[in-house]
Amino acid sequence: MTDTPPIVDLTIYLAKSDACDGLDILKDPKSPNRISLDIKGIRECVLYVKPIRVKQPAWVKFFTPFVPEEEFGENVSTGAVLIGKVAERILILTFGQGRHLVDFARVEVNFGLRTALNLIDPASLRGMDTSSLERPSTNTRQQTAVDLELGNFGLDIERDLLRAVTGSPIDDRYGKRISGKDALKLHIKHDLDGLGDLLESVLADYERESYKRKGFDWIDRMGEVKDESTRHDLNRELLERIPREGPKIWLAIPDIIDSEDVVGFKYSESEKARRYDDLRISDLPETVKPPLDIPRLQRRKIACMNADGSVVSEWPIYRCICAEIDYRDNIYILNNGTWYKVDRNFAGRINESFAKIPRYGKPLPDFEDKTETDYNLRVAESNPDSFVLLDRKNIKVGSAPSPVEPCDLFRDGNEFIHVKRYGGSSILSHLFNQGFVSGRLFRRDSDFRKQLNGKLPERFRMDNPSRTPAGGKYHVIFAIIKETDEADLSIPFFSRISLGHVIGELESMGFKAFLARVPSRKRERQTDTFPKKSVRIPPGSRL
Numbered sequence: 001m002t003d004t005p006p007i008v009d010l011t012i013y014l015a016k017s018d019a020c021d022g023l024d025i026l027k028d029p030k031s032p033n034r035i036s037l038d039i040k041g042i043r044e045c046v047l048y049v050k051p052i053r054v055k056q057p058a059w060v061k062f063f064t065p066f067v068p069e070e071e072f073g074e075n076v077s078t079g080a081v082l083i084g085k086v087a088e089r090i091l092i093l094t095f096g097q098g099r100h101l102v103d104f105a106r107v108e109v110n111f112g113l114r115t116a117l118n119l120i121d122p123a124s125l126r127g128m129d130t131s132s133l134e135r136p137s138t139n140t141r142q143q144t145a146v147d148l149e150l151g152n153f154g155l156d157i158e159r160d161l162l163r164a165v166t167g168s169p170i171d172d173r174y175g176k177r178i179s180g181k182d183a184l185k186l187h188i189k190h191d192l193d194g195l196g197d198l199l200e201s202v203l204a205d206y207e208r209e210s211y212k213r214k215g216f217d218w219i220d221r222m223g224e225v226k227d228e229s230t231r232h233d234l235n236r237e238l239l240e241r242i243p244r245e246g247p248k249i250w251l252a253i254p255d256i257i258d259s260e261d262v263v264g265f266k267y268s269e270s271e272k273a274r275r276y277d278d279l280r281i282s283d284l285p286e287t288v289k290p291p292l293d294i295p296r297l298q299r300r301k302i303a304c305m306n307a308d309g310s311v312v313s314e315w316p317i318y319r320c321i322c323a324e325i326d327y328r329d330n331i332y333i334l335n336n337g338t339w340y341k342v343d344r345n346f347a348g349r350i351n352e353s354f355a356k357i358p359r360y361g362k363p364l365p366d367f368e369d370k371t372e373t374d375y376n377l378r379v380a381e382s383n384p385d386s387f388v389l390l391d392r393k394n395i396k397v398g399s400a401p402s403p404v405e406p407c408d409l410f411r412d413g414n415e416f417i418h419v420k421r422y423g424g425s426s427i428l429s430h431l432f433n434q435g436f437v438s439g440r441l442f443r444r445d446s447d448f449r450k451q452l453n454g455k456l457p458e459r460f461r462m463d464n465p466s467r468t469p470a471g472g473k474y475h476v477i478f479a480i481i482k483e484t485d486e487a488d489l490s491i492p493f494f495s496r497i498s499l500g501h502v503i504g505e506l507e508s509m510g511f512k513a514f515l516a517r518v519p520s521r522k523r524e525r526q527t528d529t530f531p532k533k534s535v536r537i538p539p540g541s542r543l
Helices: 058-062 099-100 111-119 197-207 211-222 227-246 281-287 296-297 346-358 374-381 425-445 446-455 493-508
Strands: 007-014 035-036 042-055 073-085 089-096 120-132 139-148 160-169 179-180 184-189 222-224 250-251 264-266 301-305 311-315 320-327 330-335 336-342 385-390 409-413 416-420 473-480 510-520
Touching: 007 111, 007 197, 042 099, 073 510, 089 099, 089 197, 111 120, 111 160, 111 184, 111 197, 111 211, 120 211, 139 160, 160 222, 227 250, 227 281, 227 320, 227 330, 227 336, 250 281, 250 346, 296 311, 330 493, 336 346, 346 374, 346 446, 346 493, 374 385, 374 409, 374 416, 416 425, 425 446, 425 473, 425 493, 493 510
Parallel strands: 416 473, 473 510
Antiparallel strands: 007 089, 007 184, 035 042, 042 073, 073 089, 120 139, 120 160, 160 179, 179 184, 222 336, 250 320, 264 301, 301 311, 320 330, 330 336, 385 409, 409 416
């Protein structure tokens, strides 16, 4: 009578194709104990066991001297890594604390995700991890108690990255539930004798492309570059291209800030450092002492200053660099300090759509002010027959969770103009979302229209705000302030995706949407006249 195999949790990684043996995979090949195993179907199979560590939990000190330490006993920490070759590839299984023995720079990225998508029934998803391309620090985990299809998770396949997935496999050999990220995780009845056959099947399933036929083909459009050697090559290429500038490398602040407080930027904390009205990539070679290298760009900060010389916010220079690089037949995007690989056809489609977005035909005054607030006020006061100032004149309605600004400037009775200084993807996406939310409320909420009517002069008021506006009558304009010599406006790749999405939504509601560039008067470099010691203000604070 054959014993029933035990239920085990298996965490499986795939080594990169250039790995030679198990010693290539370990952080410290000399540290763990080595045990050779003879398992059918696995060559050069070795179990590396982490030495046992016995220690008391850190929280024990909370109770001393009231309770003797020996009352709590001790924790035993151990782990192991099983490494072997299957069909000319090296597979890695970690147990317990064994993951700490592995050098993950030698591991294939997204092996588990791709394998899981090939195996999972697309109608039996239980969870997924995603991250936003517009807000790189935003990660989301969704879990359900029942099997669902992809469409029920609210994923935006053009603006979200799929990081991990959990679901039920079509093939019951893999158990009832599998998860995949960099590792494939199985909860399965299995014994050691049959492990070789299982790993051979896993490797074959990884190499298939059935995920494309299941509706997951979009995962190949974009992905974070996790390979250390590729990132190194891209950073080297970036440093070579910075002195040449060009329209595909620029600087932009990565976070949303209150622009009313901002009067300039500094590349140094020195009291005599020059202040700049705007950020330009051409300033780097003269503000950062050579040699220009990545560690220096990651250490040195760009400081955002207010009129008193206080630091409102600051970021590493590297995080402020935006770049689009065509390298080795692939397109790579640097956004918010992270490199992404983008499918060439997808990038071409996004760029083509961006080029077709109508540009605003009416002139807007140049930006020669300290803040957006000053600019909006000056424009409205300089031409009151055409412009109405609605900046910060928010409207509160029951259909929105918080007060909504209709726009910054309302022009000629039918144009909602939203104004924002140029910045990174998160800043511009915030601008586009403001226009979308305002437009949706104007279209769907009569209370919003009635309150807006009360803020407009009589000549611009709607005759009947209770009636839904006619399609095509009203326009939404996204006006971006940017100091540049380029003929047209360039914005980050992920912002182009966001803008295309928003404009499509606005047009479906009957608006005409336009993009405009507000030229910033060519700034003059100046020596700082700030107080001798700059004072730091926490981000979000108001003076």
